[in-house]
Amino acid sequence: GQNIDQPTEMTATEGAIVQINCTYQTSGFNGLFWYQQHAGEAPTFLSYNVLDGLEEKGRFSSFLSRSKGYSYLLLKELQMKDSASYLCAGGYGQNFVFGPGTRLSVLP
Amino acid sequence: DTAVSQTPKYLVTQMGNDKSIKCEQNLGHDTMYWYKQDSKKFLKIMFSYNNKELIINETVPNRFSPKSPDKAHLNLHINSLELGDSAVYFCASSQRDISYEQYFGPGTRLTVT
Numbered sequence: 001g002q003n004i005d006q007p008t009e010m011t012a013t014e015g016a017i018v019q020i021n022c023t024y025q026t027s028g029f030n031g032l033f034w035y036q037q038h039a040g041e042a043p044t045f046l047s048y049n050v051l052d053g054l055e056e057k058g059r060f061s062s063f064l065s066r067s068k069g070y071s072y073l074l075l076k077e078l079q080m081k082d083s084a085s086y087l088c089a090g091g092y093g094q095n096f097v098f099g100p101g102t103r104l105s106v107l108p
Numbered sequence: 109d110t111a112v113s114q115t116p117k118y119l120v121t122q123m124g125n126d127k128s129i130k131c132e133q134n135l136g137h138d139t140m141y142w143y144k145q146d147s148k149k150f151l152k153i154m155f156s157y158n159n160k161e162l163i164i165n166e167t168v169p170n171r172f173s174p175k176s177p178d179k180a181h182l183n184l185h186i187n188s189l190e191l192g193d194s195a196v197y198f199c200a201s202s203q204r205d206i207s208y209e210q211y212f213g214p215g216t217r218l219t220v221t
Binding site: 030050085087091100101 | 149151156206207209214
């Protein structure tokens, strides 16, 4: 299968920086997505990485290393509204696999 | 205007019943998907449709059948509902295939009693 792993829970303080890691199987891999899901709501798209390197989009950045099967989502200047689950997802051919999600709690 | 809509939002039914969940997207996207999110919040793809062709069919029970009358609609029909079918079902769409951003509907919370 296409195992995707990420930490279950993380906690950070408002205004801080947090990095959420994701590892995935490299065989057949196309690209890596990050989605945000607030409790009781639908997932919303954050980023898509195909090539190695860092993609920056406002307070959020996403990094990919294809050779290492590794990605991270970096959230800067954390706000209370960033408390949510962050889902790492990989494209494998015509298949699409989500990781278990990382529930981030931002404390005042 | 809602991009991806689902009905109903909540569905409570008894074991053994047959039910359908409807999904519509007004984005002009080519591909639509159905996902199941269980109680542990694990989001798993069930089906995707591209131009009326099923291109992904995960190992879901054949009690689940997707039906796409046109490019803008992908409905999910479930026969002989079981307790384990209780979950939140999300519909989504993307412009082309899975390498494109997916837009999710609000979800349908199915409870089987």
